[in-house]
Amino acid sequence: MTKKKIKSFGLWPSNITPDLFANLLKISEPVWGQDGSLFWRERSSSLTKINMAAPGSGEIHTVSGDLNIGGELLYGGGGYTTAENTLIAVDKTTHQLHRINPQGVTSDQLTSNLVSAASPRLSPDGKYALFVHSDGELDGIYIKELSSPLPAQPLNSGSDFYNYPRWHPDNNRIAWISWDHPHMPWNESYLWLAELENSNGVGLDLASKKLAAGGSGISVLQPEFSPDGRYLAYISEQDGWWQIFLLDLxxxxxxxxTGVNAEHGLPAWLQDQQSFxxxxxSSRIYFLRNQQGIRTLWSLDLASNQERMIQLDETYTWLEDISISPDGSRLALVASAADLPARLITVNLKGRTEIIRHSTPVHIPRDSFSIPEPTSWISQEGQEIHGLFYSPQNPRYCGxxxxxxxxxxxxxPTRQKWVDFQPRTQYFTSRGYAVLEVNYRGSTGYGREYRQALEGNWGVIDVDDCLSGATHLADHGRVDRENMVVMGSSSGGLTVYQILVKYPGVFKAGIVLYGIVNHLSLLQNPPKFERHYSDWLIGPYSEAEDLYHQxxxxxxADNIQDPIAIFQGGKDQIVPQDQAEQIVSALEKNQVSYLYRLYPEEGHSFKRISTLEDFYSHLGIFLEKHLIG
Incomplete structure (x- = not known):
């Protein structure tokens, strides 16, 4: 083993570079064809396409041509479906449904008048497509008869949001999830079961519907009919954790x-996420279980109600988008670990894995990456707080x-940091920084009570938990108390600003990517999905006007003394450019040191290679000046 060279923390040369992030493929939504073909959605910096691995040879082809595939509701997801080797996909360029023949790599446009669509599902007889549609204000479950020139028709509307449309194998029943303002789907949602009927010989219509699960104060996710048609499985949080339930029809x-204290679903920021x-x-359910940010694969025998973990032959710590092959012999998953970039894999029932597609062509030795320690500490109120601690790691250097x-x-803020591949975190640790990823109260992954603690407390307990986490590490000698920086994006950026306002001098600097600084401005034109999110996070504005100001x-901003680096996208529709420029003006007025970089062509995340190179270049200079220097 080569002896490591001693070099100042933060200045270690690293082979984890911005071009690695820019060239990472986003792999999602694996689905099997009836002949054993495996399809998946693959996003590069310029286009999102559907690829197919042919059965037998495993040869990979793009089958979606020039279409830009992806669901357009919520924050994405639900881009396509397949049955009998026909694909129905949403094209983000035309906003319409397209039918794709993967064998001939041809497609035809099925609709012409849609505004935004997601989560298409083909009927068992192959004659209809069920999907979620929104015109920006009115959402609904729609149906399109594939052989008819008539436009798609609404089957159900009246709720503010819809997700997870599903067909029963008999072709005459469907299920879906809905929820309404002011709730978010993880606070309260509804699972509906409906009967269909022929509508005067012209297509299908809704005959009746009834509530199957969910309701006041209960979140439900992912209804799935068993292939034999007897059961409807779903995820419900009625016992305080997202557990899997079975309804005998x-x-x-x-x-x-399931009954252990673990999460078996993910918050519905996306359409059509598959967790089981x-x-x-119909004899088994294969599912994913999240404990402490590590997600594992399990099998449940329905006859005996016995579950067992499927131990994989590789040390993957995060799994998502589960799909089972038609013969039941293999599962497809998107898998990653702290030291393994995401890849599409298949798994046999004994845990033997095969890599189908890597998200990066670049091989970086695994000892270049830091492996996190799940950690916890006690808040000022005596509650246990969770996070992931990454020590500095570089195969050639130490400090x-x-x-x-x-x-x-x-x-x-209703999310979680998982033990998956985090390129930004690894960028820092490989250069000699320690990193604490905080899952403050309000995060998912630790049960409903932990998540609901943020109700009315956004900007308060998240601030306290991040501060106490840093203090905990310093008190235990893990990090240098005099050299700490706090970093966040979007709602996490708000927490950064709040920390710098309330606790000046604790951190040497702050780093904010498209962060919120003014709740009152955001109330003027919020996205529909989050229109009433602040009602829960802070309180209804009519009752909590003072809190929105506070x-x-x-x-x-007059309280801010510590330097801040601010990065903003000019086309951000979630946190607009004026949020960044308000704080920049205040810092300028108060003569506080700051860095401001505006990327005119970026939105609510940075994707372009040139942007990422500029971001990390300026961030490195900023950290060297204010933390290392």
Whole structure:
């Protein structure tokens, strides 16, 4: 083993570079064809396409041509579906449904008048497509008869949001999830079961519907009919965790299948996320279980109600988008770990894995990456708080003394930092920084009570939990108390600003990517999905006007003393450019040191290679000046 060279923390040369991030493929939504073909959605910096691995040879082809595939509702997801080797996909350029023949790589446009669509599902007889549609204000479950020139028709509307449309194998029943303002789907949602009927000989119409699960104060996710048609499985949070339930459609009896304190679903920021699947013979359910940010694969035998973990032959710590092959012998998953960039894999029932597609062509030795430690500490109120701690790691360099710390605050705020591949975190750790990713109260992954703690407390307990996490590490000698930086994006950026307002001098600097500074400005034209999110996070504006002012950092910018680096996209529709420019004006007025970089062509994340190179170049200079220097 080569002896490591001693070099100052933060200045280690690293082979984890911005071009690695820019060239990472985003792989999602694996789905099997009836002949054993495996399809998936693959996004590069310029186009999102559907690829296919042919059965037998495994040869990879693009089958979507020039279409730009992706669901257009919520934050994406639900881009396409397949049945009998026909694909129905949403094209983000035309906003319409297209039918794709993957064998001939041809497509035809099925609709012409849609505004935004997601989550298409083909009927068992192949004659209809069910999907979610929105015109920006009115959402609904729509149906399109594939052989008819008539436009798609609404089957159900009246709720503010829809997700997870599903067909029963008999072709005459469907299920879906809905929710309404002012709720977010993880606070309260509804699972509906409906009967269909022929509508005067012209297509199908809704005959009746009834509530199957969910309701007041209960979140439900992902309905799935068993292939034999007897059961409807779904995820419900009625016991305080997202657990899998089974509804017998003959007796209407419900059974809770999982019971450990773990999450078996993800918050519905996206359309059509798959966390479990029935086996083709309906005897088993294969599912994903999240504990402490690590997601594992399990099998549940429905006859005995016995579950077992499928131990994989590779050390993957995060799995998502589960799909089972038609013969039931393999599962497809998107898999990653802290030291393994995401890849599409298949797994047999004994845990043997095969890599189908890497997200990066660049091989970086695994010892270049830091492996996180799930950690916890006690808040000022005596509650346990969770996070992931990454030590500095570089195969060629080490430092002396205690490392500087970067506290990274996730966005959402109803999200979680997982033990998956985090290129930004690894960029820092490979250069000699320690990183704490904080899953403050309000994060998902630790049960409903932990998540609901943020109700009315956004900008308060998230601030306290991030501060106490950094202090905990410093008190235990893990990091240099005098060299700490706090970093966040979007809602995490708000937390950064609040920390710098309330606790000046604790951190040497702040780093904010498209962060919120003024709640009052955001109330003027919020996206529909989050229109009433602040009602829950802070309170209804009519009742909590003072709180909106108190928790908007822009009104207390005079308290900020520490340098800030601010990065903003000019086309950001979620946190507009004026949010960044309000705080920049205040910092300028108060003569506080700052860096401001505006990327005119970027939105609510940075994707272009030139942007990422500029971002990390300026960030490195900023950190060297204010933390290392």
């Amino acid at each position: 003959q007796t209407w009896q419900k059974q809770q299948l 699947e029935f086996s083709p013979d 002396e003394g205690k490392p500087p710390l970067i506290v990274i605050i996730h966005s959402g 928790r908007s950092p822009i009104f207390f």
